[in-house]
Amino acid sequence: MGPELVVLGAFVKKAVDFVRNLRGRDMNAVLTQLLAWVAGVVVVWLAAHVDFASAVEVANVQLDQMSLWTQAALGVLLGSGASVFQDALKSVDNTQSEAKPPLVPDAPATENR
Numbered sequence: 001m002g003p004e005l006v007v008l009g010a011f012v013k014k015a016v017d018f019v020r021n022l023r024g025r026d027m028n029a030v031l032t033q034l035l036a037w038v039a040g041v042v043v044v045w046l047a048a049h050v051d052f053a054s055a056v057e058v059a060n061v062q063l064d065q066m067s068l069w070t071q072a073a074l075g076v077l078l079g080s081g082a083s084v085f086q087d088a089l090k091s092v093d094n095t096q097s098e099a100k101p102p103l104v105p106d107a108p109a110t111e112n113r
Contacts, residue, residue: 004059011080028102033083035103040079044071 021029053064
C-alpha cells in the first residue's frame with residue numbers, strides 16, 4: 001500500500017467522522033475539522049506562493065505549478081492527515097497532555113471523541 005492510499009484513507013475517515021459529528025450535532029468537532037481543512041488549504045496555497053515553492057514536489061509536480069484546485073485538494077488531504085495524527089496522539093495519551101479546550105466554549109461534552 002502506497003502513501004497515497006494512506007492519505008486518501010485519512011480523508012475518507014475524517015469525512016465520515018465529519019458527517020457523523022454533524023448528524024450528532026457536535027459543533028465543536030464539526031468546526032474543528034472544518035478549521036483543519038481550511039488551514040490545510042491556506043498552508044498549501046501560501047507555500048505555493050513563496051520563492052522556494054518550485055523545490056517542493058508532489059507526484060512529480062512542483063507546488064507552484066499546481067492549479068488552485070489541486071492545491072485545495074492537497075490542502076484538504078493535509079488537514080485530514082493532521083487530524084488523524086492528532087487522533088492517534090490522543091488515543092495513546094494516558095496523562096491528558098493532549099487535552100485541549102473546545103473550539104466552541106458552550107458545546108456540550110460528548111462521549112464519542
